[in-house]
Amino acid sequence: MKRPAKLATADKALVAAATAAIEQRYRNDWQEVGAALRTRSGKIFTGVNLDAYLGRMAVCAEAVALGRAFVDLGDDGIDMIVAVRHPPPEDNDQTIAVVSPCGACRELIFDYDPKARVIVPNGKTPAVVPIGELLPNKYSRGPER
Ligand SMILES: [Zn+2]
Numbered sequence: 213m214k215r216p217a218k219l220a221t222a223d224k225a226l227v228a229a230a231t232a233a234i235e236q237r238y239r240n241d242w243q244e245v246g247a248a249l250r251t252r253s254g255k256i257f258t259g260v261n262l263d264a265y266l267g268r269m270a271v272c273a274e275a276v277a278l279g280r281a282f283v284d285l286g287d288d289g290i291d292m293i294v295a296v297r298h299p300p301p302e303d304n305d306q307t308i309a310v311v312s313p314c315g316a317c318r319e320l321i322f323d324y325d326p327k328a329r330v331i332v333p334n335g336k337t338p339a340v341v342p343i344g345e346l347l348p349n350k351y352s353r354g355p356e357r
Pocket of ligand 1: 272273274313314315316317318
């Protein structure tokens with residue numbers, strides 16, 4: 213993996229948007245992750261995860277943000293995306309921090325923009341990496357091209 217890039221001002225604003233979304237909608241065990249994405253045309257969309265009593269019906273925050281973007285703009289691509297996790301109330305450290313997208317979201321992000329960049333944890337300060345670096349040997353329905 214190449215050395216990850218540092219966050220630009222606009223990327224810090226994206227982290228802030230994801231943080232604001234989960235701060236507003238946090239419910240213990242139900243909504244714990246916020247996400248924000250910036251489309252290729254520069255618009256920002258946020259989402260929170262939708263947990264469900266029937267676990268397999270749960271939807272990730274990134275997918276909610278992408279759905280909102282797609283409804284408003286159609287296929288406008290993903291320039292940058294980030295997810296953040298709100299800790300449960302029993303944690304001493306209540307810092308809302310950047311988390312990596314799960315494997316399913318990596319597939320989803322790649323499907324909607326193979327050149328998307330993702331803000332990921334990187335020690336004390338998050339970093340930017342291309343989605344392709346988070347998803348080597350991506351799943352394919354057909355033969356490799
Ligand atoms: Zn996910």
